[in-house]
Amino acid sequence: MKNRSVLEPLLADIFRTQTMQHWLDIFRAAGIPASPIVRLDEVVNSPQSYIRAMFPFIADSASGRLQIVGSPIKFSGSHARVLASAPMLGQHTNEALSEWLDVDDTELARLASAGAILQNAGDGEPSEP
Secondary structure, rough: OOOOHHHHHHHHHHHHOOHHHHHHHHHHHHHOOOOOOOOOHHHOOHHHHHHOOOOOEEEEEEOOOEEEOOOOOOOOOOOOOOOOOOOOOOOOHHHHHHHHHHHOHHHHHHHOOOOOOOOOOOOOEOOOO
8 A cells, every 4th residue: 555656557557558358367367356347337238237137127107117226136046026116205105104103094184184294196196285
């Protein structure tokens, strides 16, 4: 670290003289762990990401076909899958309040009319009281 400011420019000049693959081959042959730094679009479009289903497409009611980040957890013989797109604002308000906090329909209606909560009108857009 002490000589980093001098060493990095020297190494950068050396590395520019050959291709990335050339240096990777040399490092791997010498037992030095190395891998390229890639841009996000290269990660998303890589064959490995495709095979591992890292960026699957889903059907989204608001956006149409949407590419998302898949589960990084993979098990042999089992595939993680996306069950739904992200909820719309207010889409699960009633369910969350009633199931988790035992709020009844009368109280939900009162909270909505008071402007305390947003509720989804069922058309993909939240309704405001």
